[in-house]
Amino acid sequence: xxxxxxxxxxxxxxxxxxxxxxxxxxxxxxxxxxxxxxxxxxxxxxxxxxxxxxxxxxxxxxxxxxxxxxxxxxxxxxxxxxxxxxxxxxxxxxxxxxxxxxxxxxxxxxxxxxxxxxxxxxxxxxxxxxxxxxxxxxxxxxxxxxxxxxxxxxxxxxxxxxxxxxxxxxxxxxxxxxxxxxxxxxxxxxxxxxxxxxxxxxxxxxxxxxxxxxxxxxxxxxxxxxxxxxxxxxxxxxxxxxxxxxxxxxxxxxx
Amino acid sequence: xxxxxxxxxxxxxxxxxxxxxxxxxxxxxxxxxxxxxxxxxxxxxxxxxxxxxxxxxxxxxxxxxxxxxxxxxxxxxxxxxxxxxxxxxxxxxxxxxxxxxxxxxxxxxxxxxxxxxxxxxxxxxxxxxxxxxxxxxxxxxxxxxxxxxxxxxxxxxxxxxxxxxxxxxxxxxxxxxxxxxxxxxxxxxxxxxxxxxxxxxxxxxxxxxxxxxxxxxxxxxxxxxxxxxxxxxxxxxxxxxxxxxxxxxxxxxxxxxxxxxxxxxxxxxxxxxxxxxxxxxxxxxxxxxxxxxxxxxxxxxxxxxxxxxxxxxxxxxxxxxxxxxxxxxxxxxxxxxxxxxxxxxxxxxxxxxxxxxxxxxxxxxxxxxxxxxxxxxxxxxxxxxxxxxxxxxxxxxxxxxx
Numbered sequence: 001x002x003x004x005x006x007x008x009x010x011x012x013x014x015x016x017x018x019x020x021x022x023x024x025x026x027x028x029x030x031x032x033x034x035x036x037x038x039x040x041x042x043x044x045x046x047x048x049x050x051x052x053x054x055x056x057x058x059x060x061x062x063x064x065x066x067x068x069x070x071x072x073x074x075x076x077x078x079x080x081x082x083x084x085x086x087x088x089x090x091x092x093x094x095x096x097x098x099x100x101x102x103x104x105x106x107x108x109x110x111x112x113x114x115x116x117x118x119x120x121x122x123x124x125x126x127x128x129x130x131x132x133x134x135x136x137x138x139x140x141x142x143x144x145x146x147x148x149x150x151x152x153x154x155x156x157x158x159x160x161x162x163x164x165x166x167x168x169x170x171x172x173x174x175x176x177x178x179x180x181x182x183x184x185x186x187x188x189x190x191x192x193x194x195x196x197x198x199x200x201x202x203x204x205x206x207x208x209x210x211x212x213x214x215x216x217x218x219x220x221x222x223x224x225x226x227x228x229x230x231x232x233x234x235x236x237x238x239x240x241x242x243x244x245x246x247x248x249x250x251x252x253x254x255x
Numbered sequence: 256x257x258x259x260x261x262x263x264x265x266x267x268x269x270x271x272x273x274x275x276x277x278x279x280x281x282x283x284x285x286x287x288x289x290x291x292x293x294x295x296x297x298x299x300x301x302x303x304x305x306x307x308x309x310x311x312x313x314x315x316x317x318x319x320x321x322x323x324x325x326x327x328x329x330x331x332x333x334x335x336x337x338x339x340x341x342x343x344x345x346x347x348x349x350x351x352x353x354x355x356x357x358x359x360x361x362x363x364x365x366x367x368x369x370x371x372x373x374x375x376x377x378x379x380x381x382x383x384x385x386x387x388x389x390x391x392x393x394x395x396x397x398x399x400x401x402x403x404x405x406x407x408x409x410x411x412x413x414x415x416x417x418x419x420x421x422x423x424x425x426x427x428x429x430x431x432x433x434x435x436x437x438x439x440x441x442x443x444x445x446x447x448x449x450x451x452x453x454x455x456x457x458x459x460x461x462x463x464x465x466x467x468x469x470x471x472x473x474x475x476x477x478x479x480x481x482x483x484x485x486x487x488x489x490x491x492x493x494x495x496x497x498x499x500x501x502x503x504x505x506x507x508x509x510x511x512x513x514x515x516x517x518x519x520x521x522x523x524x525x526x527x528x529x530x531x532x533x534x535x536x537x538x539x540x541x542x543x544x545x546x547x548x549x550x551x552x553x554x555x556x557x558x559x560x561x562x563x564x565x566x567x568x569x570x571x572x573x574x575x576x577x578x579x580x581x582x583x584x585x586x587x588x589x590x591x592x593x594x595x596x597x598x599x600x601x602x603x604x605x606x607x608x609x610x611x612x613x614x615x616x617x618x619x620x621x622x623x624x625x626x627x628x629x630x631x632x633x634x635x636x637x638x639x640x641x642x643x644x645x646x647x648x649x650x651x652x653x654x655x656x657x
Binding site: 052055057058077078081082084085086090092096098100101109110112113114159163 | 260264267271563564566567568569570571572573574575576577650651654
């Protein structure tokens with residue numbers, strides 16, 4: 001089987017006037033289809049830069065990046081935009097939904113920029129389907145400010161899914177959410193992963209990383225640890241535990 | 256990305272900021288309204304003048320006597336007395352395409368009739384005069400060439416003369432006296448109104464040219480010769496032929512006549528209103544540019560405000576072109592909206608001017624089309640820089656923008 005993401009000795013150097021910042025200093029990495037990878041690291045470790053390279057938002061200074069077997073290093077700005085549209089789905093920490101635009105229209109957005117022409121009826125059908133996957137089809141006509149944080153993030157996930165990407169990239173997807181909602185979102189990711197979608201996410205929370213199958217730890221622009229998660233958490237089980245804990249707290253509170 | 260989707264996105268963005276959109280378009284609205292109103296009023300004035308020029312006759316070429324020099328003193332145009340009835344006859348005989356020729360003698364006399372008297376202008380003309388002036392009779396008939404040959408004492412009179420001398424009798428067959436000579440009224444002219452110099456064209460008694468020269472004015476020379484060309488296209492050729500002919504008849508002496516055509520007259524008269532229209536148009540044009548700058552300003556603000564939105568669009572696969580089009584179309588919608596509302600306001604205000612001040616107003620379709628096209632162009636020109644700025648944003652920086 002061919003790796004969906006393949007980095008070969010990738011570096012990224014920013015030159016800040018006279019000072020050169022080596023954000024990524026040679027990362028080699030293979031991710032196979034169906035993996036669920038957490039990239040961890042403290043701030044300044046280079047994980048965000050790595051994420052930007054993986055997301056084709058940024059080009060590596062040296063090295064090769066093959067996405068789904070295609071070398072991306074020589075691609076122009078608009079070619080990379082097409083690649084992002086076709087093969088990648090983005091989930092951000094701050095949700096990044098268009099304000100004053102309904103959930104449905106937000107999910108339809110990537111299809112507006114697709115190379116293939118999709119009729120508005122078909123756009124709508126696919127958007128509703130994507131919302132259905134994240135369990136929000138009943139909120140299609142709501143505006144982002146009428147939705148909770150968790151719901152907004154689920155709309156964002158639906159948007160990332162709607163063009164059936166090869167890889168779902170999530171940058172601190174639970175960073176703005178409380179722990180209970182975080183578990184909920186991880187549940188959505190686990191469900192998608194079980195259906196075969198490759199997911200790579202950046203997080204600095206160990207608890208969250210334990211929901212993934214594989215953990216990478218980045219320090220000073222290098223991968224310092226790459227291991228499978230031994231005691232993987234299952235979101236459904238964790239939800240059940242949280243519910244029980246709450247009930248217990250209520251029982252204690254009521255006596 | 257499809258254009259319709261871009262238009263929908265742009266319309267949505269404008270709808271989110273209704274008041275701002277309207278205020279932004281206001282510059283264009285006022286500019287376009289000013290252009291439309293100015294051009295309409297200018298056109299109205301022009302058509303009024305043109306109507307008055309047309310009342311002078313159709314395809315008319317006039318020959319006026321030139322200047323005479325008496326003892327070193329040079330008189331102006333018209334002081335020479337060398338234009339003769341033979342000149343008029345030569346033109347009639349020799350100029351191809353001259354459908355009617357009338358020598359003319361002008362005079363003012365006291366006219367008596369019916370126990371009343373009235374000072375009016377006496378025109379000595381040939382029978383072709385009415386055709387030249389495009390003037391019709393309301394009753395009776397024009398005098399004939401035979402009358403002209405026999406210096407008959409017949410007259411055709413204008414409506415003002417009718418009102419003043421024959422207030423309650425049918426003037427046809429009546430006698431009026433000029434310089435104590437009886438002239439029989441054979442025809443009454445239809446009213447023609449004032450000409451654009453402000454004189455009453457109906458205050459006139461027309462008699463045969465020869466009668467005027469021998470009996471009324473007692474002079475040998477003409478005040479002018481009027482020639483009607485067959486077609487507007489032949490005017491300049493005939494004008495040249497007349498000049499050549501008269502020149503030839505004078506055997507190479509310094510020309511003592513001048514040949515003018517109606518177009519020149521019309522051009523002189525419309526030149527003023529054209530200058531005025533151009534001036535007002537320039538002012539309106541400046542306000543359109545100012546309106547365009549207003550749109551540019553707001554679009555720049557809007558691009559900054561929506562940096563994050565642009566980042567999202569770029570991240571999920573929008574090309575530079577998609578983002579550029581989105582903002583360009585927004586600017587164009589604003590300016591076209593301004594153009595359309597401006598046209599409506601312009602037409603409304605020129606209607607108000609026409610009804611309140613009684614000015615003639617003529618809304619020209621071309622002005623409306625040009626105004627809308629120009630405002631769309633303004634949208635493109637002034638929208639381009641902000642749109643370009645938006646399209647050039649880096650998705651990473653744009654997404655990080657707070």
